[in-house]
Amino acid sequence: MGLPSYLNSYLLYLLFCLLYVTTINSTKPLKEEAVLFGGNFPALYVIGDSLVDPGNNNYLLTLVRANFRPYGSNFEGGKATGRFSDGKTIADYIAIYYGLPLAPAYMGLSKREKNNLSTGINYASASCGIFADTGKQFGRCLSMSVQIDLLNKTIEKNLKKKFKTQSELSSHLGESLFMTAIGVNDYAFTYKKNATDANEFASKLLNEFLIQLERLYNLGARNFFVNNIKPLGCYPNIIAKTEPRGSCDESLNLAIDIFNGQLRESLSHMHHTLSNTSFLYSDYFNFMLGLRGPSSNQVSSNLLNTTSPCCPKVYNEGSTSTCLPFAKACKEPDLFIFFDPRHPTQIANFMYAISCFQERQVCHVVKN
DSSP: OOOOHHHHHHHHHHHHHHHHHHHTTOOSOSSSSSOTTOOOOSOEEEEESTTTOSSGGGGSSBSOOOOSTTTTTTSGGGOOOSOSSSSOOHHHHHHHHTTOOOOOBGGGOOHHHHHHOOSOOBOOOTTOOSSTTTTGGGBOOOOHHHHHHHHHHIIIIIIHHHSSSHHHHHHHHHHSEEEEEOOHHHHHHTOOTTTSOHHHHHHHHHHHHHHHHHHHHHHTOOEEEEEOOOOGGGSHHHHTSSSSTTOOOHHHHHHHHHHHHHHHHHHHHHHHHSTTOEEEEEOHHHHHHHHHOSSTTSOOOSSSEEEEESSSSSOSSOSOSSOOTTOOOOSOGGGEEEEETTEEOHHHHHHHHIIIIISOSSEEEOOO
């Protein structure tokens, strides 16, 4: 006689938790097998927004920060580093998978640290986006263009001191991994559903993104790990306003999916037109929809809370989209997909790493 279905689900969840506890803080690759996307990268350079910001906004005059509790409650030492989560981000797990140290926040590095560092830097900045003016209403942030300016500065002022010849520097950059995770804030703060043509907006945003991606190429980048844009329409800060309450904003998701589809096609084109390039396309959009459940407009049947944030513990579409300092959070972030109304928990980020690198359902090397 078989177990009841709910017990099977519970046992699967317990097994997952066992895997999670034994590997989530590991600094070793998640699985001993052929490494996805080749591996052997000497460094990881990150361009992005709050999904992967490790603390750059701590050093900027902005309202958008996460350098206070309860953020970081599950990070190493329980420290609020500026990550918009209770623990590690997807950029952290990418670094771990490829055997690299976590890429530190550029803004927090001293001149000496910048000169000595050759394993990567994270330039990501919360609230900013692909367009230059996105997110500026909250204070200063680093747009995609500015982040690449800082990368260029790193190359000119720091890496050229670390690598004595142009050949050595070119090899370092050409062998390193360049990750991007940016664009959702352009939809959150710039796109207007009832006044903006979704196709036109996607084309303009993609054109700017590709210009910046080609800038990275011209600086020496050859290996690109590109995340598409998340399904913002299913995030707690959005579904708190939908009718019926809790359902996804499908029109917003469809607008984002237009961009994502064009992005995937464009990466294939760039792979053929830019010599010696490799692209890995990360379908973060459908990964997060998968966590949501069998239908984006239904409450998930799994054992994780996929509609409410862990912090604030009671969320009623307040005036803030992040936790306030020392706000009351849930006791078990590992039972939630979202730590705050806009950002995932460490467990969700870990599940992404499993899906990307072990199951290989989310991340795909662009071949044609």
